[in-house]
Amino acid sequence: xxxxxxxxHGSGGRLSHELxxxxxxxxxxxxxxxxxxxxxIFEKEKxxxxxxxxxxxxxxxxxxxxxxxxxxxxxxxxxLAVAGATPLFLSCALIIEEGLEVxxxxxxxxxxxxxxEGAGVxxxxxxxxxxxxxxxxxxxxxxxxxxxxxTQENLSPARIEVGDRILINGTLGDHSIATLSRREEFDxxxxxxxxxxxxxxxxxxxxxxxxxxxxxxDPTRGGIASILNETTSGQAFGIELWxxxxxxxxxxxxxxxxxxxxxxxxxxxxxxxxVAKQEEAEKLLSILRSHPLGKESQIVxxxxxxxxxxxxxxxxxxxxxxxxxxxGEQLPRIC
Amino acid sequence: MNELPSEVKKMKYLTxxxxxxxxxxxxxxxxxxxxxxxxxxxxxxxCGTHTTAVFRYGITELLPExxxxxxxxxxxxxxxxxxxxxxxxAYCHQDKVIIATFGDMMKVPGSRSSLAQETSEGYQVKVVxxxxxxxxxxxxxxxxxxxxxxIGFETTAPTVAASILMASDEGVSNYLVLSGHKIMPxxxxxxVKDHQIGIDGFLCPGHVSTITGSKIYEFLAQEYHVPCVxxxxxxxxILESIHRLLDQIKSGQAKVENEYRRAVxxxxxxxxxxxxxxxxxxxxxxxxxxxEIPGSGLRIRKEYSSFDAEMQLPVKVAKSREHxxxxxGDILRGLKSPLDxxxxxxxxxxxxxxxxxxxxSEGTCAAYYKYAEGGGE
Amino acid sequence: MCLAIPVRITSIKGRMAxxxxxxxxxxxxxxxxxxxxxxxxxxxxxxxxxxxxxxxxAQELFELLGSLEEKASE
Numbered sequence: 093x094x095x096x097x098x099x100x101h102g103s104g105g106r107l108s109h110e111l112x113x114x115x116x117x118x119x120x121x122x123x124x125x126x127x128x129x130x131x132x133i134f135e136k137e138k139x140x141x142x143x144x145x146x147x148x149x150x151x152x153x154x155x156x157x158x159x160x161x162x163x164x165x166x167x168x169x170x171x172l173a174v175a176g177a178t179p180l181f182l183s184c185a186l187i188i189e190e191g192l193e194v195x196x197x198x199x200x201x202x203x204x205x206x207x208x209e210g211a212g213v214x215x216x217x218x219x220x221x222x223x224x225x226x227x228x229x230x231x232x233x234x235x236x237x238x239x240x241x242x243t244q245e246n247l248s249p250a251r252i253e254v255g256d257r258i259l260i261n262g263t264l265g266d267h268s269i270a271t272l273s274r275r276e277e278f279d280x281x282x283x284x285x286x287x288x289x290x291x292x293x294x295x296x297x298x299x300x301x302x303x304x305x306x307x308x309x310d311p312t313r314g315g316i317a318s319i320l321n322e323t324t325s326g327q328a329f330g331i332e333l334w335x336x337x338x339x340x341x342x343x344x345x346x347x348x349x350x351x352x353x354x355x356x357x358x359x360x361x362x363x364x365x366x367v368a369k370q371e372e373a374e375k376l377l378s379i380l381r382s383h384p385l386g387k388e389s390q391i392v393x394x395x396x397x398x399x400x401x402x403x404x405x406x407x408x409x410x411x412x413x414x415x416x417x418x419x420g421e422q423l424p425r426i427c
Numbered sequence: 428m429n430e431l432p433s434e435v436k437k438m439k440y441l442t443x444x445x446x447x448x449x450x451x452x453x454x455x456x457x458x459x460x461x462x463x464x465x466x467x468x469x470x471x472x473x474c475g476t477h478t479t480a481v482f483r484y485g486i487t488e489l490l491p492e493x494x495x496x497x498x499x500x501x502x503x504x505x506x507x508x509x510x511x512x513x514x515x516x517a518y519c520h521q522d523k524v525i526i527a528t529f530g531d532m533m534k535v536p537g538s539r540s541s542l543a544q545e546t547s548e549g550y551q552v553k554v555v556x557x558x559x560x561x562x563x564x565x566x567x568x569x570x571x572x573x574x575x576x577x578i579g580f581e582t583t584a585p586t587v588a589a590s591i592l593m594a595s596d597e598g599v600s601n602y603l604v605l606s607g608h609k610i611m612p613x614x615x616x617x618x619v620k621d622h623q624i625g626i627d628g629f630l631c632p633g634h635v636s637t638i639t640g641s642k643i644y645e646f647l648a649q650e651y652h653v654p655c656v657x658x659x660x661x662x663x664x665i666l667e668s669i670h671r672l673l674d675q676i677k678s679g680q681a682k683v684e685n686e687y688r689r690a691v692x693x694x695x696x697x698x699x700x701x702x703x704x705x706x707x708x709x710x711x712x713x714x715x716x717x718x719e720i721p722g723s724g725l726r727i728r729k730e731y732s733s734f735d736a737e738m739q740l741p742v743k744v745a746k747s748r749e750h751x752x753x754x755x756g757d758i759l760r761g762l763k764s765p766l767d768x769x770x771x772x773x774x775x776x777x778x779x780x781x782x783x784x785x786x787x788s789e790g791t792c793a794a795y796y797k798y799a800e801g802g803g804e
Numbered sequence: 805m806c807l808a809i810p811v812r813i814t815s816i817k818g819r820m821a822x823x824x825x826x827x828x829x830x831x832x833x834x835x836x837x838x839x840x841x842x843x844x845x846x847x848x849x850x851x852x853x854x855x856x857x858x859x860x861x862a863q864e865l866f867e868l869l870g871s872l873e874e875k876a877s878e
Contacts, residue, residue, distance in 0.1 A: 281829040346826030409450040411485025423530030440810035452872035557851025582806040586852040589835040634806030637855040689862035699836040
């Protein structure tokens with residue numbers, strides 16, 4: 093492990109994983125944590141609970157399509173939803189930098205309220221701390237959430253079989269690029285908005301109306317590539333993605349070309365990757381497409397027997413290339 | 428967005444050159460030619476962006492076994508020796524200095540550290556997309572000296588030259604450049620003269636050529652009898668360029684052809700060439716792996732020394748050292764493959780790079796690690 | 805060495821222009837190019853236009869490659 097913590101340790105890719113494995117898992121080791129799911133699932137009093145936590149440290153606080161408050165609610169709701177749980181309650185803890193405008197805080201809090209209400213979830217406990225100027229980039233938020241798992245079995249990679257299909261409910265990379273376009277250093281103008289949205293309703297519909305969902309994940313930091321690499325890691329199958337099927341908005345594709353980014357590694361905040369039985373895939377696709385948050389859904393790949401433990405892309409010109417896990421942040425390049 | 432999202436969104440002059448059936452068509456021609464030629468052929472693609480494109484589109488899969496694509500030293504990050512990074516790091520330790528750099532340089536390991544690591548220690552290093560953004564940073568931070576890391580070949584050098592002229596015009600006296608720019612032809616000549624490396628043809632760097640013109644490769648064809656094709660960067664460009672090289676090889680010709688005619692002319696961009704000559708002059712410089720090559724580097728002329736970081740700010744740098752087992756040098760010359768390296772994948776990985784070839788997104792080792800079947804963990 | 809992308813010039817003011825690709829706009833410096841008009845396609849590299857795209861040549865190559873495809877399927 094490295095001697096100092098780098099930004100890359102928080103970006104969801106290889107270094108993050110090393111940190112989790114070498115420090116946190118080793119220290120806290122238990123059967124729930126070992127699964128490293130988006131939510132932890134445990135059974136008590138004959139109920140299967142899902143419990144999750146996330147911290148939000150984004151800059152800028154406000155971005156096209158949302159803000160840190162909306163993000164904090166959606167992110168945690170989505171982690172519960174992809175575990176097959178109905179989100180019930182959230183906690184909300186704020187670390188505020190001294191000097192933050194109260195009007196800014198009000199806007200964020202209002203957004204939290206609106207988003208939670210819209211998703212049918214209540215904030216039932218919280219905390220507030222204020223730190224010295226320079227300590228929190230304006231505002232940091234942590235939300236934890238609980239929900240009740242409604243699926244018969246726990247969704248997990250262990251249930252995946254060769255032949256299963258990979259689906260996504262819409263375009264990739266919107267959130268990353270929308271937030272990037274607002275950073276001072278990058279002088280790009282685009283109307284692109286973040287896809288930040290609570291997915292519990294979409295996922296709830298999918299789970300009620302269809303069978304054969306093996307597993308769901310939300311491709312946040314590290315993008316769909318990291319999520320799928322986590323899924324295949326150590327398993328007896330691989331995943332083939334189809335470049336032509338992967339939905340990407342024009343603006344996202346353009347900025348990726350200009351800066352040298354790969355959209356497979358960009359963060360999303362309103363997307364769910366589903367792995368489903370082959371026979372169910374088309375039906376699932378139409379269920380997704382008939383929901384406002386799934387209009388651009390696609391079947392983007394399948395589970396293959398070889399190469400085990402890896403993800404690869406069938407390119408636009410019909411060749412193959414490996415899609416590895418992200419190493420550190422993607423940085424704009426000129427080469 | 429009312430179209431089906433799976434429709435290829437047309438990005439003009441890009442997506443047209445990424446189509447499957449034409450690619451297969453050219454690949455067939457390549458196979459036919461290789462059957463006629465009937466021996467091992469090694470083509471060197473000099474430009475790192477070509478290396479990345481080859482891997483990104485799985486081009487090797489379409490080529491016959493006897494046809495080898497070697498990656499050359501056209502990755503400016505890879506060929507930048509440790510002492511440049513060490514100097515940049517020494518600068519960022521100085522009081523009131525902000526380093527501005529292209530993202531490519533952030534993770535490159537110097538003798539002891541990298542700019543990314545220094546950022547995590549709290550030193551000021553900013554990633555920019557353009558040297559013009561570095562000028563803006565300088566204008567907003569009068570008390571600081573902004574040192575822009577000038578890396579890149581003839582594609583980038585004119586842009587940095589232009590930034591120095593702009594800084595001069597607008598009186599931005601706290602904008603400085605640490606020049607690490609290099610030019611291609613002397614390196615290509617050194618490669619061709621090195622008899623260890625057998626190069627049957629060059630895929631010439633398309634974007635360097637937009638500035639220099641395709642004329643700069645004439646000496647390779649005429650004096651050294653090496654076929655050259657100036658190649659674009661889309662998969663169809665690369666395949667068609669390989670096709671044309673094989674055509675030349677089969678007929679025993681050696682000339683400079685231009686596949687990338689939509690962007691490259693014989694004379695190139697004369698205005699950009701003049702700007703480059705106005706601000707920079709050639710000097711001898713060290714290329715990682717190849718060593719010192721006369722006339723291959725660019726340093727800022729005396730007239731613009733007020734924008735030259737090395738002239739304006741003295742800096743002490745401890746002696747640079749390279750890892751003894753790192754074979755980046757051999758890899759850059761196309762002599763060895765990453766798979767031949769003892770450190771590759773075991774010690775040297777993208778998250779813990781030892782040599783520059785692994786760091787640069789277009790470095791051979793990084794490309795192998797990410798894309799090749801033998802790479803990765 | 806060398807990410808450069810074709811973009812379309814949408815407006816020009818002195819030595820700076822605005823250019824567009826796929827709905828994204830950016831400032832582009834024209835310090836390295838003369839005789840650029842609105843509607844031209846240029847290659848954008850590190851914030852500068854480094855050359856104009858020759859649209860006829862692009863079309864010619866496109867058609868040439870397309871004809872290879874047809875020949876192959878005969």
